[in-house]
Amino acid sequence: xxxxxxxxxxxxxxxxxxxxxxxxxxxxxxxxxxxxxxxxxxxxxxxxxxxxxxxxxxxxxxxxxxxxxxxxxxxxxxxxxxxxxxxxxxxxxxxxxxxxxxxxxxxxxxxxxxxxxxxxxxxxxxxxxxxxxxxxxxxxxxxxxxxxxxxxxxxxxxxxxxx
Numbered sequence: 714x715x716x717x718x719x720x721x722x723x724x725x726x727x728x729x730x731x732x733x734x735x736x737x738x739x740x741x742x743x744x745x746x747x748x749x750x751x752x753x754x755x756x757x758x759x760x761x762x763x764x765x766x767x768x769x770x771x772x773x774x775x776x777x778x779x780x781x782x783x784x785x786x787x788x789x790x791x792x793x794x795x796x797x798x799x800x801x802x803x804x805x806x807x808x809x810x811x812x813x814x815x816x817x818x819x820x821x822x823x824x825x826x827x828x829x830x831x832x833x834x835x836x837x838x839x840x841x842x843x844x845x846x847x848x849x850x851x852x853x854x855x856x857x858x859x860x861x862x863x864x865x866x867x868x869x870x871x872x873x874x875x876x
Contacts, residue, residue, distance in 0.1 A: 714850055715748035716843075726758070726839040733843070742782045743789065745842055747850055754788040754849045756842045760835075761795035765807045768817045780825040788849045790828050794838040797831040 717738035718725045726745070728735055740746055743755030757779070759767065767776035783789035793800075800818070803811035818829055832838040861867070 714847060716846060717746045717748055717751060719744045722758070724760075726842060728839065728843055731843050742779055742786070745846065747846055750850075750853065753786060753853070754846065755783065755786060756845055757783075757789070757791045758838060758842065759791060759793050761793065761799055761805050762807075764791075764793050764795075764800070764818075765805045765809055765814055768814055769807070769809050773817075777821070777825075780821055780827055783827055784825060787853075788845065790830060790845055792838045792841050792845075793829060793831045794833075794835045795831060796833045800831070 714733040716728060716733050716735050717740060718735055719740040720737050722744045725735075736748065738746075738748075738751070740751055740755060743757045745756040745758065747754055766772045795804075797815075799805070801811055801815050803814075805814075807814075821827065822829055830838075830841050832841050
């Protein structure tokens with residue numbers, strides 16, 4: 714598995730010890746994707762301060778545009794490196810009301826159909842990100858093998874030769 718990390722990701726996961734290669738790239742949406750599937754699957758990573766900054770002002774507008782772009786993806790998720798209880802308790806530096814922050818996240822999930830995973834920590838966020846990408850790749854492999862077979866090809870083979 715080859716994971717693409719967006720060039721703009723400032724504190725990128727390394728996926729150390731995982732069965733994958735990590736390469737930099739330019740992603741239109743999200744922070745992590747799979748090579749050659751960048752328009753199908755992506756994961757957006759957020760620390761709690763990053764998330765709260767995306768819920769107010771210009772940050773909110775930019776984040777909503779990203780979530781709207783993600784509607785066209787087979788799989789898009791937002792991973793938060795904190796517990797939901799930290800958001801609900803207002804354990805962040807912002808004047809944003811904790812109830813409003815929680816309601817914004819729930820609204821985004823409903824409006825855009827994007828799951829927000831409160832992983833609880835950075836390490837857990839990395840684990841969830843790797844797992845989502847890995848599961849997506851496995852499902853895509855199964856799906857596309859069936860399609861190739863339905864068209865008379867052999868799973869794992871290339872396109873038929875020209876005659």
